[in-house]
Amino acid sequence: MTAVRRAVPVLVAVLLLLGSAGQAGATGYRYWSFWERTGGQWTYATQGPSSARPDDGAVEGFRFAVSEDSADASRPRGTADFDTICAGTPVKSGTKRVAVVLDFGTPADAPSGETPPGRRTACARVSSDATSADALAAVAKPLRYDTNALLCAIAGYPVKGCGEQVSAGGAAKNEAEGATRGKGGSDGSDGSDDGGPSLGLPVGAAAVALLAAAAAWQARRRGAARREAE
Structure with a gap:
């Protein structure tokens, strides 16, 4: 004994x-998450961009990243202030202004062979009854959706893929590849990201x-x- x-x-x-x-083998999903900013804090949106109808003066953000779920999702980075983003867009009758923050994520979250564009902001002037998707389309075309109306790409990024599942091993592998892409390299793959069993x-x-x-x-x-x- x-x-x-x-x-x-x-x-x-x-x-x-x-x-x-x-835990290390946990999986996540590579996708665009949708956020609303109130009182200087980002909150995960409770409605999709095609359903939400922001008021004039709203600040909305979109972040591309690999996340397990909404509780784990990465927030848009940087400070977002409506007065700063829409300073050059005056009030106009029959329209509303929506400040849009676009965070394309990090090389570690990028699909293989792609490099995320730099973060940017824009002020969308849209009709008073417009949705968040309308505001996004006004400042970040081309947009890409799948057959289930899932937002796949903003301003053409990423070129391929839509909410695909990514293993933790695959994400780690992608982080190493991202460092190479950051130096201008490319692995020339088809955009899939499978870390293997x-x-x-x-x-x-x-x-x-x-x-x-x-x-x-x-x-x-x-x-x-x-x-x-x-």
Whole structure:
């Protein structure tokens, strides 16, 4: 039983590593998230841009990133102020002004072979009943949507893909590739980003099995030795 007791801490350590491996293998989605700014804070929009109807003076943001869900989503970076963004756009009857913040994300979040444009802001003047999608279209064409009306690209970025699933391993791989693209390089791939199967769980399970087998063998060996001595 001594060998078994000695093996327990090792087994616990391996199980903890397995938990970490499971977290590392978590998946996310590469997509444009939609935000509203109130009181100097970004809030994840509760409606899609095609449904939301902002008031004159609204500040809205779009951020491209890899996120697991809305709670994990990356906010638009930088400060956003309506008076600054729309300073040169005066009030006009029958229209409203919407400040739009576009954050194309980082090279780590970019699809393979693509480089994100720099962040920018624009003031959209649209009809008083216009939606957020209308305001976006007024300042950031071309837009691209999929067949389910999911916003896939703003100002033509990204060129390919739409809300595709990305593994944590794939995101890490993409971060390394992004550093190369930042220097002007390109891997010339087709835009897919698959980190491949995670080996953490199978390898960890095999380690647990081997440790358990070793502990059992040691216990049997010691038991046999004691019986022979008796």
